[in-house]
Amino acid sequence: MELHTRPVTGLSGRVSVPGDKSITHRALLLGGIGDGTSRIDGFLDSGDCRATIGCLQALGIRIERPASSTLQVHGKGLRGLAPAQEALDCIRSGTTMRLMAGLLAGQTFDSVLTANQQLLARPMDRVIGPLRSMGACISGGEGDRFPPLAITGSPLRGAVCVLPMASAQVKSAILLAGLYAEGPTTVQEPGPSRDHTERMLTARGVPVHSEGLVHTLRGPAPRLSALDVRVPGDFSSAAFPIVAALLVPHSDIVVENVGINPTRTGLLDSLLAMGADITLEECRQEGGEPVADLRVRSSDLQGVSIGGDLVPRTIDEFPILALAATQASGHTRVRDAAELRVKETDRIATTVTTLRTLGAKIEPAPDGFDIMGPTPLKGAELHSFADHRLGMTIAVAGLIAVGGTVLTDAERIADSYPGFEATMARLAGGARA
Numbered sequence: 001m002e003l004h005t006r007p008v009t010g011l012s013g014r015v016s017v018p019g020d021k022s023i024t025h026r027a028l029l030l031g032g033i034g035d036g037t038s039r040i041d042g043f044l045d046s047g048d049c050r051a052t053i054g055c056l057q058a059l060g061i062r063i064e065r066p067a068s069s070t071l072q073v074h075g076k077g078l079r080g081l082a083p084a085q086e087a088l089d090c091i092r093s094g095t096t097m098r099l100m101a102g103l104l105a106g107q108t109f110d111s112v113l114t115a116n117q118q119l120l121a122r123p124m125d126r127v128i129g130p131l132r133s134m135g136a137c138i139s140g141g142e143g144d145r146f147p148p149l150a151i152t153g154s155p156l157r158g159a160v161c162v163l164p165m166a167s168a169q170v171k172s173a174i175l176l177a178g179l180y181a182e183g184p185t186t187v188q189e190p191g192p193s194r195d196h197t198e199r200m201l202t203a204r205g206v207p208v209h210s211e212g213l214v215h216t217l218r219g220p221a222p223r224l225s226a227l228d229v230r231v232p233g234d235f236s237s238a239a240f241p242i243v244a245a246l247l248v249p250h251s252d253i254v255v256e257n258v259g260i261n262p263t264r265t266g267l268l269d270s271l272l273a274m275g276a277d278i279t280l281e282e283c284r285q286e287g288g289e290p291v292a293d294l295r296v297r298s299s300d301l302q303g304v305s306i307g308g309d310l311v312p313r314t315i316d317e318f319p320i321l322a323l324a325a326t327q328a329s330g331h332t333r334v335r336d337a338a339e340l341r342v343k344e345t346d347r348i349a350t351t352v353t354t355l356r357t358l359g360a361k362i363e364p365a366p367d368g369f370d371i372m373g374p375t376p377l378k379g380a381e382l383h384s385f386a387d388h389r390l391g392m393t394i395a396v397a398g399l400i401a402v403g404g405t406v407l408t409d410a411e412r413i414a415d416s417y418p419g420f421e422a423t424m425a426r427l428a429g430g431a432r433a
Contacts, residue, residue: 011253018418031075032056039071040070105153125145128149174187179224180220185218235258242278243321318340319351329374379403
């Protein structure tokens with residue numbers, strides 16, 4: 001499916017973005033092993049979240065959809081999952097595979113986690129190692145580095161897991177396994193990562209004690225309470241209309257009901273440091289998560305240096321941040337982001353290739369990139385390397401690039417942002433340069 005984009009004279013209006021993908025995944029999984037029925041309002045109906053739904057259904061969990069944006073998950077308790085009749089297909093969702101590995105490691109039955117070719121090429125040793133230290137019997141392909149993962153349900157014991165990189169997926173897999181482990185399970189991170197799992201476990205009656213970057217859960221958990229969850233708008237999805245409004249002249253938009261959990265908003269901090277005109281309005285708490293409406297106006301941006309603890313809080317937004325940097329005055333330097341090499345694609349290489357094709361001055365580094373701006377962009381025909389976030393970055397670039405821009409594989413965008421094209425068209429309101 002192709003998506004054609006042309007320059008516009010301004011963006012305006014109020015829009016909302018789909019529900020947070022990270023929270024939707026976790027609400028589904030914890031609902032499945034909770035006692036009783038959990039309701040999830042505002043869930044993200046995307047390809048990645050449907051992968052999690054499919055795996056839970058294959059494990060015997062009944063999931064209903066009484067309204068278009070609502071799911072009911074009929075939990076069977078911590079020991080209520082049933083063996084799947086065949087391999088569990090995580091499709092393209094790395095979050096599904098890693099969190100499922102933690103959840104299944106302590107069961108009394110065996111499981112296999114598989115996926116499509118893109119996910120089969122993503123490393124899983126970072127989750128295999130910590131789970132094995134807890135007594136899990138888990139193996140992968142090619143020297144235990146890649147999927148598919150074969151898991152033999154085993155008794156688990158608590159362990160101290162020191163992570164070499166900040167990863168919410170790995171941390172969450174360990175904490176989910178810790179629900180079934182004898183004794184305390186401790187995760188020590190080198191930097192902050194998103195904390196949705198800790199918040200949601202605590203809300204369901206299994207406290208996770210966090211002191212700085214050290215998180216401890218004492219197992220085995222006796223039970224998980226059912227919990228109704230309202231999912232806020234996904235900040236990672238909001239990033240695209242936000243950056244579009246900053247870059248398109250004469251823009252003034254509001255993105256409503258966006259989750260602003262501080263473990264997720266590294267992009268916001270980076271953009272504010274670059275001089276972005278972004279204000280937070282109607283700040284509030286919903287379901288234990290901070291939420292706000294974000295007002296964004298066109299801005300003259302300045303280059304900045306990004307690294308350290310800011311990186312894990314920005315990890316999914318670097319392609320669109322790189323686009324913003326092409327229009328900023330001066331040098332933008334990104335370092336400490338080697339994790340980008342093992343996302344849906346090598347996001348350093350694909351971001352550099354894509355932006356260079358559009359005319360940007362960008363150079364790769366082993367753990368980031370350097371961008372000199374501002375640089376006028378020229379429209380082109382591009383593909384996303386099957387990466388939904390790079391696809392949306394290309395579409396936003398087309399709003400400021402001279403001439404037309406064509407994204408040739410726009411169907412990948414639905415992995416995280418169904419309705420993206422309609423949202424951007426509504427903000428453009430038919431305005432053309």
